[in-house]
Amino acid sequence: MMRNTIQRRANWVIVATYLAALLLSIWPLPAWAEPFRPAWLMLTTVYWCLFLPHRVGLLVTFLVGILMDALTGSLLGEHALALLLVAWFTLKLHLQIRVYPWWQQTLTVLGLMLLYTFVLFWVDGMLGYSQGALLRWMPVLITTLLWPWVMQLLSLLQQRYQVS
Amino acid sequence: MFALHRPQRSPHLFSSNPAGALRTMLLIAVCIALMFYDHQRGHLQKIHAALSTLVYPVQLAVDAPYTLAGWAADKLAIHTALVRENTRLKQELLIDAVQLQQTAALERENAHLRELMQAGARLSGHVVVATLLAVDTDPFRRVIVINKGTNAGVFEGQALLDAHGIIGQVLQAGPFSSQVALITDPSQAIQVELNRTGLLTLAIGGADVENLSLPYIANNADIKPGDLLVSSGLGGRYPPGYPVAVVTQVRRDPAEPFARVSAHAVADLNHGHVVLLYFPALAPEPMPKPEIHSTKKTPAKKP
Numbered sequence: 260m261m262r263n264t265i266q267r268r269a270n271w272v273i274v275a276t277y278l279a280a281l282l283l284s285i286w287p288l289p290a291w292a293e294p295f296r297p298a299w300l301m302l303t304t305v306y307w308c309l310f311l312p313h314r315v316g317l318l319v320t321f322l323v324g325i326l327m328d329a330l331t332g333s334l335l336g337e338h339a340l341a342l343l344l345v346a347w348f349t350l351k352l353h354l355q356i357r358v359y360p361w362w363q364q365t366l367t368v369l370g371l372m373l374l375y376t377f378v379l380f381w382v383d384g385m386l387g388y389s390q391g392a393l394l395r396w397m398p399v400l401i402t403t404l405l406w407p408w409v410m411q412l413l414s415l416l417q418q419r420y421q422v423s
Numbered sequence: 424m425f426a427l428h429r430p431q432r433s434p435h436l437f438s439s440n441p442a443g444a445l446r447t448m449l450l451i452a453v454c455i456a457l458m459f460y461d462h463q464r465g466h467l468q469k470i471h472a473a474l475s476t477l478v479y480p481v482q483l484a485v486d487a488p489y490t491l492a493g494w495a496a497d498k499l500a501i502h503t504a505l506v507r508e509n510t511r512l513k514q515e516l517l518i519d520a521v522q523l524q525q526t527a528a529l530e531r532e533n534a535h536l537r538e539l540m541q542a543g544a545r546l547s548g549h550v551v552v553a554t555l556l557a558v559d560t561d562p563f564r565r566v567i568v569i570n571k572g573t574n575a576g577v578f579e580g581q582a583l584l585d586a587h588g589i590i591g592q593v594l595q596a597g598p599f600s601s602q603v604a605l606i607t608d609p610s611q612a613i614q615v616e617l618n619r620t621g622l623l624t625l626a627i628g629g630a631d632v633e634n635l636s637l638p639y640i641a642n643n644a645d646i647k648p649g650d651l652l653v654s655s656g657l658g659g660r661y662p663p664g665y666p667v668a669v670v671t672q673v674r675r676d677p678a679e680p681f682a683r684v685s686a687h688a689v690a691d692l693n694h695g696h697v698v699l700l701y702f703p704a705l706a707p708e709p710m711p712k713p714e715i716h717s718t719k720k721t722p723a724k725k726p
Contacts, residue, residue: 278481285485285558290632290693293562321450325457329474330481330558332566332594332602335467336457343454347447382458388563388609390629395563 269422273315276303276413277323285330294394297402300327301375302409304342305368308349309356310417320346334382341378345371361407368406372399464579464594475572475597482558482568482600489557548662550584550699551575556600565608565632567591569698572599580660582701588666588689589613589654590698605692606667607632615667616655620645623655626668626686633692635668637684642675644682652686662701666690 280299288296300323307315324339331338348371349356356367376399383389416422460466553571560566571577573596583590583603591605606613607628615626615637622644626635640646650670656663668686675682 281478281481282485285482285560287485287489287557287559293559296559296562317446317450321454324454325474326478326481329471329478331561332564332568333561334458335461335470335474336454340451340454340458343447343450383563386462386610390609391563 265421268420272416272420272422273307273311276307276416277319279303281323281326281330284327294391295397295401297405298372298375298398300324300338301342301345301372302368302402302406303413304346305349305371305406306410306413308346309353310414311422312350312353316350317343317346333379334386337379337382340382341375344378345375348374361410364410365403365406369399369403372402468579471595472573472597475595475600475602479597479599482556485558486556548701548703550701553577553583553698553700555696555698560602564610565591565605565628565692566594567603567605569601569603569700570599571700572597572601574598575700576702577601577700582661584662584665584699584701585690585695585697586699587691588668589661590690590692590695592660603698605632606690607635607688607692613661613667614655614657615652617646618651618653622646623657626652633688634671635686635688637670637686638681640673640682640684642677642680642682646670646673646682646684648673651689662703 277300280303283299284296304315304320304323308320320342321339324342325335327333327338327342328335352367356364359367376395380389380392380395457467551571553569553575556568556570558568560568569583577593577596579593579596581593581596583592589606591603591608591611593601594604595602604611605628606626609628612625612627613635614623616623622640624637624639626637629636637652648670651666652668652670654661654663654665654667666689668688670684671687672685673682674684
């Protein structure tokens with residue numbers, strides 16, 4: 260009984276973090292700041308795939324990615340594909356990445372973020388949206404630098420609500 | 424406390440891999456198939472409609488603080504400011520009414536002249552006001568979200584205007600909201616006419632939010648900065664004769680076949696909040712099939 264309520268609350272915590280990431284992804288920013296928006300959804304995906312791989316896997320990632328596509332007006336499946344690749348690498352190596360010191364984890368996130376950005380850039384390039392090539396790499400830096408903080412925040416949430 | 428009751432999970436180092444190869448390949452294949460069919464617009468309308476309904480609450484949630492702020496500003500507005508605004512609006516209304524009178528006379532004259540020239544009547548339509556949702560989309564696409572969908576009669580390819588010029592066309596019409604591509608989106612092109620000379624050409628979107636480029640203008644064409652570009656209506660999407668952009672720069676390089684011309688959109692693409700959905704008066708008639716004047720197609724029998 261008790262375990263069930265905890266379980267349900269845990270589910271809601273996961274849903275809430277994804278929802279927060281989606282909200283932040285479309286939160287209106289001034290035009291100059293738009294290209295610098297961190298990839299919140301990518302960070303959330305990496306975190307849950309890293310620390311809760313038996314609960315949050317590829318299917319969740321795929322569904323969230325499709326929602327992201329519907330929100331941003333990109334091609335259906337574009338963000339889903341990029342997130343899937345990131346999630347796949349994270350799931351494959353989650354036992355190793357988990358025990359890395361924080362700076363090594365951040366470097367891993369840098370690599371994953373490069374992959375994510377590259378896939379988006381690649382698909383957009385095929386569609387003719389290849390302008391602003393330099394600006395595309397800005398979120399890579401910002402998202403990577405945000406990782407230690409996002410990780411701390413999410414692990415606090417995870418401990419507080421016993422999400423496992 | 425509760426942690427004691429939690430089932431102990433064995434540290435499965437080598438078993439039950441959550442990133443199974445089969446599942447991964449399957450999902451990636453689904454993604455690629457979705458992208459492939461979505462690229463050819465019109466194939467995934469039902470999925471888009473369902474998804475747009477699903478994400479509408481998220482968009483509303485993001486939009487809510489801005490709507491609330493606007494509402495609060497209305498409620499808390501100072502009386503004198505309201506009176507001042509009212510006076511200004513009344514003056515504007517008067518000026519507009521005077522201009523409308525002139526327009527009515529001109530329209531009559533235009534119709535008469537068209538009759539004399541035996542040209543078809545200009546299509547006119549009506550407009551419906553829609554509001555932008557304060558949400559951001561992909562920073563490399565010029566897509567905006569409006570608060571009207573198929574429930575208000577919005578259809579894909581519908582033109583959007585504001586008080587100054589053409590804004591864009593509807594990309595995806597969901598049940599409650601729609602995504603609109605601005606004319607400056609890199610995937611968009613609009614048929615325009617040079618108001619001064621009647622030169623017909625294409626204006627395509629590019630890197631900038633407010634600027635269009637005209638890549639197919641011959642080097643010796645009569646075009647100069649300050650010229651107004653209006654929609655020609657040839658594509659059948661946009662109402663004809665509505666302002667689109669003003670030419671800002673003409674660079675002629677004798678070594679190249681075309682001049683480099685850029686134009687600044689006249690619609691308020693960057694800061695606008697209220698847009699007009701354009702409903703054409705008549706549904707565009709299907710193209711009449713060309714009559715075949717040749718003799719019978721049946722092969723003549725050989726004797």
